[in-house]
Amino acid sequence: MCRATIYDARNNFSSLVKTAEEGEPVELTRxxxxxxxxxxxxxxxxxxKKKTFIERMEEIRKEYADVLADPSYEGLVIPKDEYxxxxxxxxxxxxxxxx
Numbered sequence: 450m451c452r453a454t455i456y457d458a459r460n461n462f463s464s465l466v467k468t469a470e471e472g473e474p475v476e477l478t479r480x481x482x483x484x485x486x487x488x489x490x491x492x493x494x495x496x497x498k499k500k501t502f503i504e505r506m507e508e509i510r511k512e513y514a515d516v517l518a519d520p521s522y523e524g525l526v527i528p529k530d531e532y533x534x535x536x537x538x539x540x541x542x543x544x545x546x547x548x
Contacts, residue, residue, distance in 0.1 A: 451475045455484070 451468050458465055458477050465475045465487055475487040488496075500508070516522055 453477055455479050458487075 451465070451473055453461070453465055453475060455477055458475075469475050469487040469489050472489060472492070474492070476483050477485040477487065510517065
């Protein structure tokens with residue numbers, strides 16, 4: 450990784466961008482502390498590429514394949530107090546009847 454101060458980067462910006470385009474990240478420093486990095490567009494896209502919901506679900510399915518294949522696995526247990534009770538349904542009905 451190439452290092453440059455903010456002052457040097459200001460004076461040699463185009464050469465630092467060219468270095469980043471060639472695949473070598475450029476670390477920018479202020480008072481010998483890293484403050485920023487210049488990377489190529491390809492490297493940036495790799496870092497920010499987000500997976501679709503389906504891709505993520507496939508990963509989870511593969512990661513937990515052994516748990517899901519276990520015949521004794523019944524899924525997550527939801528505590529009784531998490532289920533809606535009769536008062537909840539009455540409240541919902543009253544809200545919808547007002548509309």
